[in-house]
Amino acid sequence: MKKRARAKAASRALGLVALGLLVGGQGSAPPSPNAVLETAAAGDWRSVPQEKLVYLMLGDGGRVVIELAPAFAPRHVANVRKLVGDRFFDGLSVNRVQDNYVVQWGDASEKRPLGSAEARLEPEWERAAEGLAIVDVPGPDGYAPAAGFVNGWPVAHDPKRGRAWLAHCYGMVGAGRGDTADSGNGSELYAVIGHAPRHLDRNVTLVGRVVDGIERLSALPRGTGELGFYESAGERVPIRHVRMGTAVPERERVEVEVLRTERPVFARWVEARRNRSGWFVNPAGHADLCNLMPPVRVRS
Amino acid sequence: MKKRARAKAASRALGLVALGLLVGGQGSAPPSPNAVLETAAAGDWRSVPQEKLVYLMLGDGGRVVIELAPAFAPRHVANVRKLVGDRFFDGLSVNRVQDNYVVQWGDASEKRPLGSAEARLEPEWERAAEGLAIVDVPGPDGYAPAAGFVNGWPVAHDPKRGRAWLAHCYGMVGAGRGDTADSGNGSELYAVIGHAPRHLDRNVTLVGRVVDGIERLSALPRGTGELGFYESAGERVPIRHVRMGTAVPERERVEVEVLRTERPVFARWVEARRNRSGWFVNPAGHADLCNLMPPVRVRS
Numbered sequence: 001m002k003k004r005a006r007a008k009a010a011s012r013a014l015g016l017v018a019l020g021l022l023v024g025g026q027g028s029a030p031p032s033p034n035a036v037l038e039t040a041a042a043g044d045w046r047s048v049p050q051e052k053l054v055y056l057m058l059g060d061g062g063r064v065v066i067e068l069a070p071a072f073a074p075r076h077v078a079n080v081r082k083l084v085g086d087r088f089f090d091g092l093s094v095n096r097v098q099d100n101y102v103v104q105w106g107d108a109s110e111k112r113p114l115g116s117a118e119a120r121l122e123p124e125w126e127r128a129a130e131g132l133a134i135v136d137v138p139g140p141d142g143y144a145p146a147a148g149f150v151n152g153w154p155v156a157h158d159p160k161r162g163r164a165w166l167a168h169c170y171g172m173v174g175a176g177r178g179d180t181a182d183s184g185n186g187s188e189l190y191a192v193i194g195h196a197p198r199h200l201d202r203n204v205t206l207v208g209r210v211v212d213g214i215e216r217l218s219a220l221p222r223g224t225g226e227l228g229f230y231e232s233a234g235e236r237v238p239i240r241h242v243r244m245g246t247a248v249p250e251r252e253r254v255e256v257e258v259l260r261t262e263r264p265v266f267a268r269w270v271e272a273r274r275n276r277s278g279w280f281v282n283p284a285g286h287a288d289l290c291n292l293m294p295p296v297r298v299r300s
Numbered sequence: 301m302k303k304r305a306r307a308k309a310a311s312r313a314l315g316l317v318a319l320g321l322l323v324g325g326q327g328s329a330p331p332s333p334n335a336v337l338e339t340a341a342a343g344d345w346r347s348v349p350q351e352k353l354v355y356l357m358l359g360d361g362g363r364v365v366i367e368l369a370p371a372f373a374p375r376h377v378a379n380v381r382k383l384v385g386d387r388f389f390d391g392l393s394v395n396r397v398q399d400n401y402v403v404q405w406g407d408a409s410e411k412r413p414l415g416s417a418e419a420r421l422e423p424e425w426e427r428a429a430e431g432l433a434i435v436d437v438p439g440p441d442g443y444a445p446a447a448g449f450v451n452g453w454p455v456a457h458d459p460k461r462g463r464a465w466l467a468h469c470y471g472m473v474g475a476g477r478g479d480t481a482d483s484g485n486g487s488e489l490y491a492v493i494g495h496a497p498r499h500l501d502r503n504v505t506l507v508g509r510v511v512d513g514i515e516r517l518s519a520l521p522r523g524t525g526e527l528g529f530y531e532s533a534g535e536r537v538p539i540r541h542v543r544m545g546t547a548v549p550e551r552e553r554v555e556v557e558v559l560r561t562e563r564p565v566f567a568r569w570v571e572a573r574r575n576r577s578g579w580f581v582n583p584a585g586h587a588d589l590c591n592l593m594p595p596v597r598v599r600s
Contacts, residue, residue: 099515100470125582140440142586170400170495181581195470195495195590199573202582215399215522222515273499281481282425282502286442288588290495 029277036269037259037295044265045257045297046152048211050245053256054084056105058094058216059238065212065245065254065298066173066191069153071132072166073124076175076207079117080186084242086115088187093236094220098228100194103217104176106187108236120182125202126165129157134164135261137270139286143167143198147289149261153209154289156201166206169196169290173208193218196290211256212298259294266294329577336569337559337595344565345557345597346452348511350545353556354384356405358394358516359538365512365545365554365598366473366491369453371432372466373424376475376507379417380486384542386415388487393536394520398528400494403517404476406487408536420482425502426465429457434464435561437570439586443467443498447589449561453509454589456501466506469496469590473508493518496590511556512598559594566594 048067056064070077083089089105092112096104134155136148144156147167154172157164166172173191177184184205191210210217220237223230230236245253259266270292275283348367356364370377383389389405392412396404434455436448444456447467454472457464466472473491477484484505491510510517520537523530530536545553559566570592575583 097519099518139442142439142442142588143584179579197591199576199580199584199587199591201584203580218399219397219519219521221519276499279479280499280503284443284499284501287499288442291497291499 030275031268031272032276032278033269033272036265036272039268040259040263040265044260044263046260048256048258050248050253053211053245053254054080054208055243055245055248055252056089056213057240057242059240061240062216063213063254064191064210064216065256066208067211067256067258068208069166069206071151072127072153073175073205073207075118075121076124076184076186076205079121080175080189080207081244082117083114083186084244085247086117087241088112088115088117089239089242091241092239094217094239095223095236096190096227096229097193097217097220097222099222101192101197101228102190103193103220104188104190105237105239106176106189108233114185114187117185117187119185120180121185121205123177123181123184124205126163129159129162129164132157132164133262135266137287137289137292138274139288141289143201149266149292149294152258152261152294154293156198156289165202167196167289168192168198168200168206169293170194171210171214171293172206173210174200174204174206177204191217198290209293211258211296212254255299257297259296261294269295330575331568331572332576332578333569333572336565336572339568340559340563340565344560344563346560348556348558350548350553353511353545353554354380354508355543355545355548355552356389356513357540357542359540361540362516363513363554364491364510364516365556366508367511367556367558368508369466369506371451372427372453373475373505373507375418375421376424376484376486376505379421380475380489380507381544382417383414383486384544385547386417387541388412388415388417389539389542391541392539394517394539395523395536396490396527396529397493397517397520397522399522401492401497401528402490403493403520404488404490405537405539406476406489408533414485414487417485417487419485420480421485421505423477423481423484424505426463429459429462429464432457432464433562435566437587437589437592438574439588441589443501449566449592449594452558452561452594454593456498456589465502467496467589468492468498468500468506469593470494471510471514471593472506473510474500474504474506477504491517498590509593511558511596512554555599557597559596561594569595 054066094105095108141147147156154167175184175186176188225231273287354366394405441447447456454467475484475486476488525531573587
């Protein structure tokens with residue numbers, strides 16, 4: 001009886017604070033990441049203009065919104081805009097869902113013309129670090145000499161070479177390619193849905209990040225074919241259409257804001273995630289780049 | 301016309317080698333991870349005995365198999381065995397699916413007695429490194445002074461303190477707890493389904509790893525409540541029953557083998573993943589601990 005009562009109490013606590021995400025500042029303990037976030041002023045959030053947003057509408061009405069990254073992949077972003085503008089993706093499908101890796105969508109028939117878009121593009125795997133105000137995060141990165149954020153984007157860089165590149169964190173979107181470096185044109189896109197496959201950095205061009213609705217992709221049934229491709233047409237997940245935000249009727253648009261990574265509040269949030277308080281007994285003293293993806297808020 | 305033909309060729313290539321996972325050794329290039337794996341001898345694989353396997357059968361017949369880690373969490377593993385033996389989990393449900401984080405299952409009613417199992421257990425967040433033949437992986441870990449594998453398990457450790465602990469990599473299974481360190485008794489279990497939440501290391505007791513059927517959990521619909529809890533009973537995913545492998549009828553058992561992490565073939569596989577060849581133009585020169593989870597093969 002006593003055991004049961006104790007078990008119940010323990011279980012209740014679990015229901016409320018399971019895995020410690022809801023625990024805020026307690027007394028003089030350092031604040032939780034969420035508590036830090038609550039101190040962010042309106043100006044600490046960057047509003048994403050509709051011309052940078054891609055709306056991917058699935059057959060069941062599910063919406064996935066992607067922010068494009070023209071500062072890192074201008075040619076690929078321009079090509080994606082052409083493909084979207086030409087309605088290339090309308091009626092196509094999600095063809096591949098590989099667990100702990102990627103979801104990929106495009107033309108399963110491999111026959112649809114690319115319209116005004118280019119078929120081949122020089123890769124944009126990295127760029128000059130010059131001109132980027134990278135705010136490094138503390139600690140080793142493993143995959144690069146240094147890493148941090150620029151304007152909300154996860155960026156690894158090599159100060160010696162003066163080069164910087166987007167990192168394959170959860171939710172990042174890239175342009176799949178074939179054997180040649182120039183074969184990724186944006187007509188086959190993928191989103192990361194697992195532990196960051198950072199070995200893809202500087203091998204595929206990243207074009208953006210899913211800022212709303214990643215769970216519409218990450219919870220799709222896994223494909224049972226090689227590389228997680230669906231084995232039959234019936235398994236593929238239909239795409240109703242894809243539109244740039246500017247072409248979406250105003251009442252169907254969402255307002256997307258990303259926490260400004262150059263502001264002190266982001267540094268405080270990073271520190272709170274590196275050393276969690278409250279429920280946590282042993283703060284890690286570290287958080288890797290992809291565990292520090294800046295918060296996004298979305299309003300319909 | 302020319303453009304179209306070129307587009308088609310590029311797209312075909314994408315379909316075949318998308319994101320480079322199928323590319324093997326090409327000429328004198330270093331072998332791919334899969335090519336290394338093909339060189340593994342029968343003795344390079346460790347067979348997991350049925351007494352270490354937990355079979356979680358979902359309501360729709362989906363099977364999830366977990367290998368327990370008694371070397372790291374003997375008390376918690378013993379408690380889980382009691383709970384399973386007493387059929388504690390039968391008829392319960394998956395109650396929480398938080399995107400890029402965890403799937404959690406247990407007693408949503410918080411009323412079921414724990415039977416012969418303990419309600420409170422001293423945490424097993426770390427153990428003495430002594431007695432563990434840890435094979436370190438190269439490169440910095442960020443979250444710990446060193447990290448590697450023991451008998452297939454991802455282990456971070458601190459040589460100065462002589463302590464070692466399991467790491468929260470994708471697919472790892474832990475015992476959820478409430479506010480107090482001793483409140484995780486194994487009656488609420490979770491599996492990692494996102495980028496490794498290593499900040500949970502040494503804050504929750506890990507008890508095992510999903511070795512088969514993680515996609516039965518990772519592809520479940522996300523909960524829309526706080527922390528990804530399902531908001532209504534109807535959304536919960538029923539658990540038909542949970543059994544130790546020894547209690548599963550022989551024809552329904554699976555044979556699980558894990559690549560032996562102390563063998564040279566594992567070191568070669570790690571190196572192949574750190575520096576990929578073939579499709580990859582820029583090898584990373586690194587792979588983090590959770591991108592090196594040892595391959596598992598399963599036979600029905």
